[in-house]
Amino acid sequence: MTENRSTVRISIDLELGPSAAFDTLVDELKSAFERVGMRFIPGADGRIVQKGIEVGRVVSWNPGEKVLLQWHPADWDSAYTTEVELSFQVSNGRTIVVLEHRGWGQLVGGPAELAGWFAGQVTAPFLRVTSPAAFGDWLTDRGARRPYGAQARAVYRDPLYHYPNFRVILAELALKPDDYLLEVACGGGAFLKDALRSGCRAAAVDHSPDMVRLARETNCQAVEEGRLEVLEATAEHLPFPDATFTCAAMTGVLGFLPDPVAAFAEIRRALRQGGRFVVAGSDPELKGTPGAPEPMASRLHFYLDRELEELGRKAGFHEVRAVRRDLEPFAREVGVPEEHVPLFSGHGARFLLARKQ
Numbered sequence: 001m002t003e004n005r006s007t008v009r010i011s012i013d014l015e016l017g018p019s020a021a022f023d024t025l026v027d028e029l030k031s032a033f034e035r036v037g038m039r040f041i042p043g044a045d046g047r048i049v050q051k052g053i054e055v056g057r058v059v060s061w062n063p064g065e066k067v068l069l070q071w072h073p074a075d076w077d078s079a080y081t082t083e084v085e086l087s088f089q090v091s092n093g094r095t096i097v098v099l100e101h102r103g104w105g106q107l108v109g110g111p112a113e114l115a116g117w118f119a120g121q122v123t124a125p126f127l128r129v130t131s132p133a134a135f136g137d138w139l140t141d142r143g144a145r146r147p148y149g150a151q152a153r154a155v156y157r158d159p160l161y162h163y164p165n166f167r168v169i170l171a172e173l174a175l176k177p178d179d180y181l182l183e184v185a186c187g188g189g190a191f192l193k194d195a196l197r198s199g200c201r202a203a204a205v206d207h208s209p210d211m212v213r214l215a216r217e218t219n220c221q222a223v224e225e226g227r228l229e230v231l232e233a234t235a236e237h238l239p240f241p242d243a244t245f246t247c248a249a250m251t252g253v254l255g256f257l258p259d260p261v262a263a264f265a266e267i268r269r270a271l272r273q274g275g276r277f278v279v280a281g282s283d284p285e286l287k288g289t290p291g292a293p294e295p296m297a298s299r300l301h302f303y304l305d306r307e308l309e310e311l312g313r314k315a316g317f318h319e320v321r322a323v324r325r326d327l328e329p330f331a332r333e334v335g336v337p338e339e340h341v342p343l344f345s346g347h348g349a350r351f352l353l354a355r356k357q
């Protein structure tokens with residue numbers, strides 16, 4: 001059967017030096033494996049674990065050069081092992097990263113079967129992820145819908161272009177020290193940082209593990225003092241008891257929600273009687289502009305005033321009102337570069353104000 005052993009090879013060239021390429025890839029692989037239900041422990045004694053079983057073991061670990069793993073593709077045949085090598089080859093100031101899986105195919109059952117495996121398990125999935133639908137989804141998720149990776153962390157640590165919305169929400173909420181604020185979809189926690197200056201307590205959720213970690217880091221002092229908790233959860237299933245919060249906020253997320261009424265109803269449930277709720281809208285006028293560019297734009301839901309109010313009413317809120325607020329003065333106040341201030345001018349951005357009776 002050994003004649004059926006084969007090598008699968010895939011490579012990419014990156015405009016990075018080998019050390020940077022190595023560090024970036026190791027960092028990305030940790031969270032990438034997590035997302036597919038596997039755990040990658042990097043380092044000379046590193047391993048890759050799936051459902052408690054060691055699937056890969058590091059045999060050699062040379063940062064910036066090469067990593068070699070012994071791989072166990074079949075837990076029903078522990079004698080069958082393959083080799084996985086990740087190498088970093090320098091070429092004209094770039095680094096060619098090559099992933100090679102050697103000795104693959106022994107249990108596949110013949111060359112035609114191996115071709116079938118390659119077509120179905122490698123070629124079609126690879127081309128699918130580079131097709132418009134999946135690639136657009138990936139870009140949208142990575143940058144905004146469920147942000148992760150170093151670039152997203154840098155953006156959401158200090159999201160300058162979101163600060164004008166934050167200012168409007170803070171003005172509407174007029175937080176006091178005895179408030180208990182809920183923020184849904186908190187991203188990197190920049191809004192929380194501003195909100196906590198009022199002396200209030202807060203809790204927040206986001207469904208991106210990277211954003212939850214970042215929001216905790218951004219607000220580490222408030223977390224340590226017990227004034228803030230940040231949990232990984234979805235807007236539609238909040239891990240808080242009924243009637244907990246005095247107010248709630250949501251910004252930069254409405255357009256991504258597949259079922260905004262369910263999310264609003266969940267927020268209403270977690271609010272106390274009289275609890276106030278402020279949501280940044282998702283304005284149709286922004287579609288295709290730098291505020292909502294493609295491929296995100298065609299994956300977002302947009303709402304006019306009447307539609308926005310209807311979402312609030314359907315979720316059981318009272319005193320529901322869509323309002324327009326001029327973001328331009330806030331854009332100047334927070335230091336948006338003058339040439340970008342016009343992005344915040346014009347019709348006024350929509351916000352939904354609501355209250356739980």
Ligand SMILES: C[S@@+](CC[C@H](N)C(=O)[O-])C[C@H]1O[C@@H](n2cnc3c(N)ncnc32)[C@H](O)[C@@H]1O
Nearest residue numbers: 145146185186187206207208234235251252253
């Ligand atoms: C564009 S970011 C905005 C982050 C932050 N609110 C801000 O304005 O900087 C959208 C955030 O919503 C989160 N998100 C999207 N859908 C969500 C859902 N259904 N439940 C929880 N979080 C969600 C994403 O993970 C991401 O952090």
